[in-house]
Structure formats: C-alpha cells, structure tokens
Amino acid sequence: MSDVDSSSLKVDTLCIHAGQEPDASSGAVMAPIVLSSTFAQDGPGVYKQYDYSRAGNPTRTALEGCLAALEGASHAIAFGSGCAATMAMLLTLKSGDHVLVGDDVYGGTFRIFDKVMKQFGIDATFIDMSDPARVTAALRPSSRLIWMETPSNPMMKIFDIAAIAEIARKAKLPLVVDNTFATPILQQPLALGATAVVHSTTKYINGHSDVVGGAIMTRDGELAERLHFIQKAAGAVPSPFDCYLVLRGVKTLAVRMERHVATARKVAERLTLHPQVARVYYPGLPDHPGHALASKQMSGPGGMLSFELRGGLPAATAFLKSLRIFACAESLGGVESLAEHPAIMTHASLPAETRAQLGIGDGLLRLSLGIESADDLWVDLERGFAAALATK
Numbered sequence: 041m042s043d044v045d046s047s048s049l050k051v052d053t054l055c056i057h058a059g060q061e062p063d064a065s066s067g068a069v070m071a072p073i074v075l076s077s078t079f080a081q082d083g084p085g086v087y088k089q090y091d092y093s094r095a096g097n098p099t100r101t102a103l104e105g106c107l108a109a110l111e112g113a114s115h116a117i118a119f120g121s122g123c124a125a126t127m128a129m130l131l132t133l134k135s136g137d138h139v140l141v142g143d144d145v146y147g148g149t150f151r152i153f154d155k156v157m158k159q160f161g162i163d164a165t166f167i168d169m170s171d172p173a174r175v176t177a178a179l180r181p182s183s184r185l186i187w188m189e190t191p192s193n194p195m196m197k198i199f200d201i202a203a204i205a206e207i208a209r210k211a212k213l214p215l216v217v218d219n220t221f222a223t224p225i226l227q228q229p230l231a232l233g234a235t236a237v238v239h240s241t242t243k244y245i246n247g248h249s250d251v252v253g254g255a256i257m258t259r260d261g262e263l264a265e266r267l268h269f270i271q272k273a274a275g276a277v278p279s280p281f282d283c284y285l286v287l288r289g290v291k292t293l294a295v296r297m298e299r300h301v302a303t304a305r306k307v308a309e310r311l312t313l314h315p316q317v318a319r320v321y322y323p324g325l326p327d328h329p330g331h332a333l334a335s336k337q338m339s340g341p342g343g344m345l346s347f348e349l350r351g352g353l354p355a356a357t358a359f360l361k362s363l364r365i366f367a368c369a370e371s372l373g374g375v376e377s378l379a380e381h382p383a384i385m386t387h388a389s390l391p392a393e394t395r396a397q398l399g400i401g402d403g404l405l406r407l408s409l410g411i412e413s414a415d416d417l418w419v420d421l422e423r424g425f426a427a428a429l430a431t432k
C-alpha cells in the first residue's frame with residue numbers, strides 16, 4: 041500500500057489494506073499488536089515515532105490510518121469507546137458555548153449533552169433536522185457546533201448532510217456527523233461537506249460484538265491537532281489489542297454491509313405486510329419520509345430498522361422473549377442479529393416526554409439485522425409474532 045495513492049482505491053480495498061503494510065522487520069502481513077507502554081529513546085527526548093503508548097502506539101496508528109482512508113479523511117483519532125470520541129469532540133468547546141443536536145440521537149450521546157456537558161455550562165438544543173431551515177432558525181450567536189446522526193436512532197430519520205453542512209459553513213461552525221449506522225461503505229459525510237465524522241467502532245466497523253471503541257475522522261488539520269492533543273491529554277485511548285481487533289474486523293466491512301442491507305430490505309418489506317405491525321421505519325421503503333434523500337446521500341439504506349408492534353408492552357416483551365436467533369440485547373452492527381426495546385433499553389436515558397415526542401413508544405422494537413440466513417431470521421420473527429399474539 042505504501043506506494044499506492046489511497047484516493048485512487050475503492051472503499052472495499054481500503055478496508056483491507058489502508059494503514060497497513062507488511063511489518064518492516066518481520067514481514068508480518070497483519071499489523072503486530074505492540075503492547076509496550078513505553079519506547080526506548082536514543083537520548084533524553086530523542087525518540088523515533090513513539091515515546092509513550094497513551095500519546096501514540098503503532099497498532100493504533102495502523103487503525104487510525106485505515107479509518108482515515110475509509111472516510112476520505114486526512115486524520116483519524118481513535119478512542120476507547122464511541123462515547124469517549126464524542127466527549128473528545130466536545131472537549132474542543134468551552135463554557136458558554138451552545139451546540140445544536142439532531143433530536144433522536146443515540147441515548148448515550150443525549151446523556152453526555154444532558155448530564156455531563158451541562159455542568160460545564162455547555163448548552164444543547166435538540167431539534168428535528170429533517171427540515172434544514174429549522175437548523176438555521178435554532179442557531180444562536182453562541183452556537184459553536186452542529187451535531188447530527190443520520191439515519192437517526194431509533195426512528196431512522198434522514199437528515200440532509202450537504203444542506204446542513206452548507207448552513208454550518210455559512211455560520212462558520214463545524215458540522216459533526218455520527219456515521220455509526222451508515223458506515224463509510226454507505227455514506228461519506230466528509231465528501232458531503234461535514235467537518236468531522238464520529239464512529240462507535242464497537243458497531244459495524246468492528247462488526248463482531250467483541251470490542252468497544254470509537255474514532256473521529258477529519259480533513260481539518262487544525263481540528264485534528266486539537267483532537268490529538270485531547271487524546272493524549274485526557275487519555276481515553278483504545279488498547280493495542282482492541283485496535284488490532286477493530287483492524288481485523290473492518291477488513292470484511294464492505295461484504296458485511298452488502299448482506300446487512302440485503303437482509304434488512306427483505307425483513308422490512310415483509311414486516312410492512314404483517315397484520316401485527318402498525319408501522320415500519322426503514323429508509324429503504326418507498327413510503328419512508330427520508331427515502332428520496334437516503335437514496336441520494338447513501339449508497340444503501342443500512343442494516344437497521346424499527347417497527348411498531350401492535351399490542352403495546354406485553355406484546356413487545358413476549359415478542360423479544362420468544363426469539364431464539366435474535367438476541368435481546370443493546371448494541372448493533374454485529375454479524376449476529378439483535379432485537380431490542382428502545383424505550384426500556386437503549387433510550388431509557390431520555391425523559392419519558394421526549395421519548396413520547398419522538399415516537400419511541402411501548403410497542404417500538406429495533407432490529408439490527410445480522411448476516412445469518414434471512415429465511416431463518418424471518419422464522420424467528422414469526423415466533424415473536426406468535427408469542428405477541430398469545431398475550432391478547
């Protein structure tokens with residue numbers, strides 16, 4: 041890869057090769073896991089690339105190189121979790137600053153704004169960004185950042201990245217897009233004008249539900265420098281072993297996404313026909329309000345969907361308890377299918393009235409479609425419907 045211009049390569053190739061070269065001393069094809077916390081110096085202050093593993097580590101460098109290439113960024117800064125990446129981004133703010141946040145964000149992200157940043161005098165306004173004019177209207181003189189997730193979680197709303205990036209550019213504010221749901225395979229926010237992309241690499245990027253991690257990618261050299269400083273100074277770094285796991289997992293990202301999308305499409309279409317389903321939220325369905333926009337800014341509608349099951353909480357609970365292939369669990373983006381109840385699980389940190397406004401009710405279920413046989417998954421869901429019907 042060293043003498044190949046990564047911008048000439050497709051994302052499928054970058055997943056496997058970017059940031060990685062056979063190890064100079066051994067020829068090892070996979071990046072070695074360098075566990076050393078410290079690195080010998082030729083003399084005081086005279087070191088090669090690394091001095092201390094919090095500041096920099098070769099396995100982490102390989103991962104950061106790969107993630108930067110995938111998002112078309114010049115820099116990636118890796119963290120110990122997606123929330124740590126979010127926190128690092130927000131540590132670029134100061135007391136008195138205001139942030140505009142898409143409503144319907146990941147529950148943990150809401151909690152950071154609501155319970156952590158508030159005590160430092162950083163104020164957040166949550167708005168439905170489906171209409172970009174609302175973003176302009178909500179700007180304040182003290183606004184310093186726009187934060188969004190698209191598709192949103194769990195309602196799968198689609199926000200116009202290019203239009204909101206243009207509003208951000210005019211207001212001289214950075215736009216940060218959490219691209220965890222779409223992944224760089226399906227959506228490239230930096231190419232659409234976003235300043236930075238945040239990932240929970242815990243999800244699709246790693247894809248095997250065996251590591252927690254996060255990262256920020258940007259083309260802005262000044263922002264990257266600040267984030268590298270925060271990474272080193274605040275210290276929420278991923279372990280070399282975790283970096284290795286993500287590097288290993290990301291190699292199959294492009295193939296996995298193809299399958300996640302194909303299965304989610306099939307399941308979404310079948311759900312729309314089911315008498316026990318009141319509504320399906322999936323951007324791949326033609327009647328989804330964000331369908332046209334999703335078709336424009338994404339190369340596929342993703343592997344996540346939500347649906348409203350008739351029968352309220354008893355039906356939803358019975359449904360989840362009866363599944364045998366889907367695990368009833370939080371998180372998403374792994375090879376195994378997961379089902380969950382947002383109101384009780386992932387979005388419990390939202391106030392009840394906010395959940396109600398967003399439409400996160402007692403019958404709402406969210407699915408992360410894995411890469412098992414779509415037919416087997418449907419049989420499993422039918423088990424759920426039968427159990428739900430029996431609660432009547």
Ligand SMILES: *Cc1c(COP(=O)(O)O)cnc(C)c1O
Nearest residue numbers: 121122123146218220240242253
């Ligand atoms: C999981 C998730 C996060 C938080 O990441 P962690 O790795 O769990 O800290 C942030 N954003 C989205 C969209 C997520 O799904």
